[in-house]
Each structure stands twice: as C-alpha cells, then as structure tokens.
Amino acid sequence: MTDAFSLYAARPSGLHRLNPLTTLALVGFCLVAGLALPGPWGPYAVFLLVLLLAAWGQVLPDLLRDALKIALPFAVSVFLIQGLFWTGGTPVVGLGPLSLKREGLLFAAQSTGHILAVVGSFLLLSLTTRPDALMRTLDQRGLPKALTYVVLATIQIAPRFQAKANTILDAQRSRGLETEGGVRQRVRALLPLVVPLILGSLIDIEERAMSLEARGFSRTGEKTSLLVLPDSAAQRIARWLLLVGMVAVVAAALTLGSR
C-alpha cells in the first residue's frame, strides 16, 4: 500500500537539492511559457525544456511515462475530432467520405503541446519536490498554516480514507448489502456506505483537531523547523530572474498576438 498520494521520487540530483521555492519558480516559468508561447511549436519547445530538466533530476523515464499516460488519450481524440471535423480547411489526407484538414491538425498539435507542457511541468514538480518541504517553505513565506496543513494531510490521509471506505463496504456486504446490479441498486447501496464514512470521519476530525491543538498547532510566536531547506543567494537571484522571465514571456506573447 502506498503511504501517500505523492509521486515524489527520491534521487540524488541537483534538481532535488534545490530549494522548493526555486523548483516552484522553475516549474511556474515552464507552465506560463507553455501556455503563453505561440503555437503550434512553442509549447513543444517548453516540453523539451521540461524533459531536459527531468533528465537533470534523473526522473526522465518516470516523467515521460506519466505524461504520455495522461496526454495520449487526449491527443488521439483531439487529432481525430479536430482533424476530421474542422470546417472549411485544406484537406491533407482523404479517408473515404471524410478527410483530415491541415488547420485542424495544426490546432490539435497546439492543444496537445499545451497539455504536454502543463502536465510535464506539474509532474516535474511532483517528482522532484517533497510536498512537505514545499509546503513548509510556503508557510514560512506567509501562506496560512491551516492551508498548507490541509494540502499535506490530504495527500497522506486520502489513501487511509479510501481504505476505510473499503472496510465499510466489506462490512455492509457481509450483512447482505447488494452492491452490484443496475443503477438503482447501486445508488441504493451508496447510503449505507456514505453515512458511516461521513459520521466516522467527523468524529475523527474532532480528535485530530484536539491532537493538533495539544501539540501547539495554533500557537503563535516563533516556530522552528527540523527540516532544513537549503537556499543560496544564487537561487534567490535565479528565482527573481525566472519571475522576470515569466512576465517577459507573457508580454512577448501578448505583443505577438496583437500584431
């Protein structure tokens, strides 16, 4: 059983050793550039950049595999639908009564490029950044602690929640609950599953809140961290440059687009 809903893959790479905020800026830059650069080939250039970064982070195979898994079904359907049903385009390949249109294919290529750039960026962040380190950095920068807590707790507690749902389902089945059959049957079976799950979770939440309180969660004043988050002047400068880069890319895209 996995311990958390997290893709993080520990590797001894330079990218892994970066401050999470630097990785976040890097990924943010890729994301913005991937969406803003003019198509159809701009987003692919960004995806290439993501792949190079993934190679640096020693997660290239993981990233490629996951990115294709997500993007491939989308790509197939968008190429077929846009290619075949683009109105008034130039036919490239005839398929009986239908034909693939040039404009449709270009549009599909651009959409797929956007998807690849976005998915690739998110995967790069997930694969190379510990979620707790990232959240810790963010709450040190003033993001509300309750918010970062919710993100982290969800990552770890969601799998337990799933396990609990399965336990309840098994218990109800052993008492004769029919969970298979038609839609009506399935909907009827939902109630005996959901009610214990929700009620049980409400009780859990109360205890969890008390436990957190007893360990000083809402205590104000200076806090420390066991986790050391390395940072350097170079990384700070890099972050600013990436931020400037993001603005520049957006500005360039806007000027190009308005011409």
Next chain:
Amino acid sequence: MTSTPDLAAVSLQRLTYTYPATDRPALDDITLDIPAGQFCAVVGRNGAGKSTLCYTVAGFVPHFYHGALAGGLRVAGVDVPAASLAALAGRVGLVFANPFNQITGARFTVREEVAFGLENLGVPRPEMSARIDEVLALAGLTGLADRSPYALSGGQQQRLAIASVIVMRPQVLVLDEPTSQLDPVGTREVFEALHRLARSGGAAAETTVVLAEHKLEWIAVYADRVIVLDRGRIVRDGPPAEVLADPALADYGLTPTRYTAAARLAAGRGLVFVDRPLPVTLEQAITYFEDKRLSENPLGPVSDRAPGSVGDRPEQFLDRF
C-alpha cells in the same frame, strides 16, 4: 511524592461541568489534587466521566467543548478557564485511544512527526534533534525513525503518539484509554514505554500522569493512585492495592483483576486463612498464596511441597479445586 497539595500539578476545586445541550453534569462537584510526579489512574464504567475528566485536565473542557463549567481548575500552574489552549500546549499533553487520529498527517517520517510539537514551540533545531533521539529511544522507535508514521502498527503508532507529546516535556500528561484499541502485546509495550517516558522523559521533574484506563491489571502495576468515577463523582480514591481490592468495585461496573478474584475465591472457600489485603498484581498474588500462614490450611504446609509444584503460582494453586 514530595509535593504538598498547594503545589499540586493538577487541582480541581468543587468542579462541576455540563456539556452543551445536556441536563446531567458530566463531572459533578469534583475536588481533586494530584501532586507533581504522581501516576494517577482514573477508572469507572463507560459514561462515568473518565474522558471528560481527561479533557478537563487537558483544557479542552471548557475551551474546545464549551458547556457550563463551575469551580476552580488549575493545571501545571495555569488557571485553565482563564488561559487559552495555545498557552497550555507544551505544559499539558493529551493522548487519545485512536492512534491513527493523533498522527498529524502533515509529516512524512516518524522523526518529523515527533518534531511537530517542538517546531510549534519554537525549540531550536540542535536541541530538537537531541530531544527527539532521546524520546524515540525510550519509546522503542529508534529503528523506525525514517519510516512513514502510517506504516507503523497500532501499538507503534500509539507509542509514537505518546512520544510526540512527551517530547514537549509537559508537566502533566493526560491519556484517555490509550490502549483500548490495542492487542495485549501492544498494551504491554505502551505501558512499558509510558513508564520509561514519564519517569525519564528528559524533563527536569517527573511527569505527572493522569490515565483513564479499563485494564486494571496494568494500573495495579504502574499507578501510584487510583480514582474511581461513577456518574461524574469520585467514589473511591487511594492506592491501587486498596482501591482495586475493594469489593465495592463491582457496584461501579468494574471487574477486579484475576489475582484479586482468585484470592477472594480461595478465601471464600476457607482455603486461605490470611487476613491480609487481597492481591491486585501477580507479584502480590504470589506472596499472598505463599504466605506462611497457609501452612495452617487443610492442604498442608507449603514447605512440605516440592518447589515448583502446586502453590508456587496462583493458577496452579487453583488447579486443586
């Protein structure tokens, strides 16, 4: 016990508490002083008020549950009703029955989980590391420090929960049925770890322990004092040997330990002519049944029997029936 009552770590003065939307008080006119360093067990049937007493000592009554509180309540030198929960964090620790709910979910290793409270208290990093190492060793979790807290067994998780609270060096540690969801092995490990942690948790003074618990046999071994609650009132208060051997225990929905039961059975059949108090632990039971006055009993003198034969263990003795 070196403290005087006015230096009590926990002090309840004529305290009455009623939960919101209920009529009957959960705690009814309770006056209780627990000196610093004492290991105080709270027993009673379900609904007697054990958990409420725990929550009160930890400050969650009235700060979390609201409701009507009357009377005085001082814990670890803090006037609880006037203070905030955040001010109590670090002075009073609370451990629940369900180990799973006490894991923050926001930390990915056992070590970082233990650090959570220290980080919130702002303890400097080098000191944090030393304290965590010490507590993990006492809790028997050293080898698991880099595991995910969710990858531990129930007993290990509960020891983690206790360690995570003890590491903050609270003056008072409150535990609400910490072993009720554990198997016998997990229970033993938790009690042994609790004993080590509370007696040498690195704190300057010994930790005061308030423990609500159903397993009387463990209380008999580790507690300095036992309080019996019934319908929100204290009905018995004294050392375990005295309280747990009290025949009135049954009136409060409690079953005496098997050692007491065996001794009472033997005495009731006239097989043991001993007028000393009934045993509550295995050790006491052994001395009880081996008492030299047993020689007066119809089974013949203990000394006539070969060592290791009937009479050496209460359960063997009972085989004679």
